[in-house]
Amino acid sequence: MIAARxxxxxxxxxxxxxxxxxxxxxxxxxxIVLTAATPKTSQVSMLVAxxxxxxxxxxxxxxxxxxPKPYLTAVDVSIPPKRAPGTVQWPKxxxxxxxxxxxxxxxxxxxxxxxxxxxxxxxIQGGHALVFVHGFNNKYEDSVFRLxxxxxxxxxxxxxxxxxxxxxxxxxADADVKDITILxxxxxxxxxxxxxxxxxxxxxxxxxxxxxxxxxSPDIDIQVFAKQFAEMGTPTxxxxxxxxxxxxxxxxxxxxxxxxxxxxxxxxxxEPYRSKLxxxxxxxxxxxxxxxxxLNHGKFAESPEIVQLIGxxxxxxxxxxDSNVSLGQGLTxxxxxxxxxxxxxxxxxxAAPVTVLEQPIQGNRxxxxxxxxxxxxxxxxxx
Numbered sequence: 289m290i291a292a293r294x295x296x297x298x299x300x301x302x303x304x305x306x307x308x309x310x311x312x313x314x315x316x317x318x319x320i321v322l323t324a325a326t327p328k329t330s331q332v333s334m335l336v337a338x339x340x341x342x343x344x345x346x347x348x349x350x351x352x353x354x355x356p357k358p359y360l361t362a363v364d365v366s367i368p369p370k371r372a373p374g375t376v377q378w379p380k381x382x383x384x385x386x387x388x389x390x391x392x393x394x395x396x397x398x399x400x401x402x403x404x405x406x407x408x409x410x411x412i413q414g415g416h417a418l419v420f421v422h423g424f425n426n427k428y429e430d431s432v433f434r435l436x437x438x439x440x441x442x443x444x445x446x447x448x449x450x451x452x453x454x455x456x457x458x459x460x461a462d463a464d465v466k467d468i469t470i471l472x473x474x475x476x477x478x479x480x481x482x483x484x485x486x487x488x489x490x491x492x493x494x495x496x497x498x499x500x501x502x503x504x505s506p507d508i509d510i511q512v513f514a515k516q517f518a519e520m521g522t523p524t525x526x527x528x529x530x531x532x533x534x535x536x537x538x539x540x541x542x543x544x545x546x547x548x549x550x551x552x553x554x555x556x557x558x559e560p561y562r563s564k565l566x567x568x569x570x571x572x573x574x575x576x577x578x579x580x581x582x583l584n585h586g587k588f589a590e591s592p593e594i595v596q597l598i599g600x601x602x603x604x605x606x607x608x609x610d611s612n613v614s615l616g617q618g619l620t621x622x623x624x625x626x627x628x629x630x631x632x633x634x635x636x637x638x639a640a641p642v643t644v645l646e647q648p649i650q651g652n653r654x655x656x657x658x659x660x661x662x663x664x665x666x667x668x669x670x671x
Contacts, residue, residue: 312378315347316429319392320383322366327387330367332436333394333411334448335360335404340428349395350428362407364394365436373441373592376433390433408447408464415466416446421476434589438471441592442599469500470525471598473588474537477506477551481516488520496523502598504530504588506552507541513551517568527568530588531556532575537583573597 322329339358340350349361366386371377379389386393398404420435431450439448446469472480484494484501506513506529517524531552532538538553554561556572565572578591588594 313380313382314427314429315345315382316379316384316390317349317363317392317395317432318347318383319364319395320366320386322386322393327369329369329386330440331393332365332367332439332448334363334365334432334435334439334450335398335407335411336363336428336432336450338428338451346395348428352427360398360404362394362396362398363392363432365432366391366393367436367440374437374589374595376437378433390436392432405464412447412464413445415464416444417449417465417468418444418446419449419451419468419470421451421470421472421480438589438595439599442595444599446599465497467499468495468497469502470498471502471504472506473504474552475507475541477503478508478512481508481513484525485516485519491521493521493523494525498525500528501525502528502530503551505532505535505538506550507538508551510549510551510554514564524569527570529556529570529572530575530594531572532578534576535583 337358337360338350339355341353341355342359343349343351350359367390368377368386368388370388377389379385379391384391398407418439420431420438435448435450439446447465470480480501480503484498487494517527529551531554533553533555535550535553538550542550542553554572555576556562556565556574561572575588575594578594588598
């Protein structure tokens with residue numbers, strides 16, 4: 289356990305690190321036009337749902353304030369050809385240079401349910417959807433670029449959806465969507481678990497289209513997580529958690545909450561965690577030996593190997609004990625209570641999104657011309 293003096297030292301370092309992560313220019317959401325002279329770039333198309341207040345400025349789109357109605361936006365992001373996997377190349381000046389920077393190339397408001405469904409039909413990849421539930425302490429543009437980076441670097445064949453605040457999209461009711469993976473990070477894992485718990489209480493189980501739930505650096509009380517997991521009902525989705533005992537942000541969180549152990553900082557190879565994970569059927573991947581910088585709180589996103597592990601194996605339901613897992617040596621996974629060495633990777637820290645999960649809608653199908661305000665009526669996550 290980290291001494292109080294050590295944690296008191298970490299608190300200002302945590303604040304400094306978070307502030308340091310905000311050094312890029314703001315207002316990058318204004319689309320640029322790619323020309324014939326532009327080097328070949330990669331494109332990531334995503335659907336973004338938010339209940340943030342519109343800013344009225346196309347450079348930022350939304351503020352950090354809450355709106356009484358939800359908004360849905362289709363966003364295309366261009367990713368430069370020469371970059372280190374696991375990084376977001378923020379422009380040093382505006383407008384961005386697509387040859388070297390991440391850049392928005394299209395922003396389209398989705399005003400009606402039929403428009404949203406049309407976007408899905410055009411962009412759905414094999415019926416797979418990835419829901420990235422991001423932090424309310426992150427700017428809109430931060431989460432857009434982070435999701436674009438994860439999708440591109442992972443090589444995942446899934447349609448990306450970004451939720452920036454709780455809303456009630458009909459994702460599970462869309463016939464084009466066959467399965468859903470939820471990726472939650474940091475403090476938002478509590479809100480993700482709470483949404484799934486309430487779904488389980490309401491319906492008796494989690495919606496069957498939700499196949500995978502990935503909790504990265506979960507900043508959640510272990511006992512609270514266990515209670516939420518138990519109340520989801522059965523069957524449960526496949527759960528994977530990324531943990532690290534050298535996570536400084538979780539050390540601070542534990543100190544602030546009265547030294548309550550955080551799920552993301554456990555050692556999954558020791559008891560009682562090993563047996564409890566086995567009983568619950570949860571896979572734990574220990575990133576403690578993964579080299580990190582700063583807070584060690586976001587190794588999952590900036591390590592090319594880990595991002596690819598998420599995109600090409602976990603989402604598709606493959607096990608981590610197959611002989612063709614090639615991440616080197618030293619990365620530990622606990623699968624079904626068995627400790628397995630699956631690799632050794634290097635990574636650096638990433639600003640942690642504090643995440644919130646939408647809840648699916650129920651009831652009869654609404655008229656096709658209904659606006660998103662009615663279809664996406666906000667609902668509290670707590671009872």
